Amino acid sequence: MHSRLLRRLAASILSLVFVLTSALFSVQSVAADSSKPSNSAQQEMTQLAGADYWRQVRDGEEGYTTSTSPEHGMLINVPGQTWFKLKEKWMSPLGALAIFGSLAMVTLVYFIVGPLKLSKPKTGRKIQRWSRIDRALHWSMAFTFLTLAFSGLSLVYGKHFLKPIVSTDIWGLIIMAAKQYHNYVGPVFFILLMTVLIKWWRKSVINKVDIQWFLKLGGMVGKHKGTHPSAGFSNGGEKMIFWLLIWFGAVAAFSGFVLDFPIFGQLRRDMELSNLIHMFSALILICGFIFHIYIGLFGMEAALDGMITGEVDETWAKEHHDLWYEQVKDLPENNKDKPDNR
Numbered sequence: 593m594h595s596r597l598l599r600r601l602a603a604s605i606l607s608l609v610f611v612l613t614s615a616l617f618s619v620q621s622v623a624a625d626s627s628k629p630s631n632s633a634q635q636e637m638t639q640l641a642g643a644d645y646w647r648q649v650r651d652g653e654e655g656y657t658t659s660t661s662p663e664h665g666m667l668i669n670v671p672g673q674t675w676f677k678l679k680e681k682w683m684s685p686l687g688a689l690a691i692f693g694s695l696a697m698v699t700l701v702y703f704i705v706g707p708l709k710l711s712k713p714k715t716g717r718k719i720q721r722w723s724r725i726d727r728a729l730h731w732s733m734a735f736t737f738l739t740l741a742f743s744g745l746s747l748v749y750g751k752h753f754l755k756p757i758v759s760t761d762i763w764g765l766i767i768m769a770a771k772q773y774h775n776y777v778g779p780v781f782f783i784l785l786m787t788v789l790i791k792w793w794r795k796s797v798i799n800k801v802d803i804q805w806f807l808k809l810g811g812m813v814g815k816h817k818g819t820h821p822s823a824g825f826s827n828g829g830e831k832m833i834f835w836l837l838i839w840f841g842a843v844a845a846f847s848g849f850v851l852d853f854p855i856f857g858q859l860r861r862d863m864e865l866s867n868l869i870h871m872f873s874a875l876i877l878i879c880g881f882i883f884h885i886y887i888g889l890f891g892m893e894a895a896l897d898g899m900i901t902g903e904v905d906e907t908w909a910k911e912h913h914d915l916w917y918e919q920v921k922d923l924p925e926n927n928k929d930k931p932d933n934r
């Protein structure tokens with residue numbers, strides 16, 4: 593009786609163990625089955641993520657999408673790596689070198705050569721040089737140019753000098769603002785540039801007098817320092833900076849348009865080339881205008897007066913623009929203080 597009871601108990605335990613074990617195995621196999629892709633899904637994944645697939649993509653093999661934009665089938669732009677290297681490894685470090693080099697040069701010129709002083713005292717007689725419209729044009733262009741330069745440089749170099757010192761949120765805000773500003777104000781610069789061209793090109797045509805001015809290094813350095821070579825309204829240096837602004841400004845503006853409006857069927861290659869041309873021309877302009885700003889602010893005594901008040905002192909006019917002075921000295925607007933002109 594007792595042994596029959598024990599046999600029944602053992603049989604029940606065994607059958608319980610069997611039921612539980614088989615249930616466990618079935619759960620595990622379901623789980624294992626669901627984690628494994630089906631045969632066809634596995635095949636599809638291998639095709640998608642397999643080495644052969646990506647090799648074909650890298651080789652430029654096109655896929656299929658419903659997009660109709662140019663190059664819509666190209667998943668990876670392999671030649672874009674060349675653009676990236678040219679931009680990050682060449683253009684951007686060389687640009688920084690050129691900007692710091694220009695800043696170092698004007699600093700050296702200031703300390704070694706020194707500012708160009710007037711050789712005679714000011715007479716106090718004023719000569720009309722820049723009209724109100726000219727000055728408004730100059731300063732609005734200077735403002736647009738400098739802010740575009742600043743926002744553009746932040747877009748290229750900000751990640752090196754600004755990103756490490758501000759929070760991610762602030763960085764995102766700054767760089768977004770810089771990009772939007774650059775995109776919208778770029779066309780304004782182009783309009784101002786064209787206005788400057790139309791308004792000032794006549795006085796910027798290079799002539800023989802300017803060649804002489806260059807040969808004497810503008811009377812600014814070496815044995816020619818203080819010789820004041822002859823010049824008309826603009827001297828050779830000013831004319832050079834004017835044409836540099838027009839040509840490189842036009843190239844920067846045009847390449848900027850290509851980048852600003854990617855709606856004319858531009859391909860990635862066009863955008864990459866435009867980006868490099870845009871950076872190059874902008875860097876040339878920035879370096880050129882470091883010298884212009886140096887001369888205007890520190891390098892030449894009394895030069896800034898004309899661009900602020902519109903008038904320059906007679907001594908400055910005679911010394912720096914003698915031919916122009918001879919042309920305008922007898923005009924009524926320059927003789928307001930003479931008794932017969934009152």
Ligand code: HEM
Pocket residue numbers: 721730733734735737738788792796825826827830831833834837881884885888889895896897898899
């Ligand atoms: C703080 C910045 C600047 C200062 C202090 C400054 C100063 C001057 C001064 C004093 C003149 C008059 C020179 C003269 O009477 O012969 C001048 C002319 C001129 N500036 Fe500026 N400038 C600045 C920025 C700029 C910028 C950024 C641009 C262009 C993007 C520019 C373009 C010009 C042009 C085209 C002329 C006329 C040159 C000529 O053909 O005679 N300036 N500037």
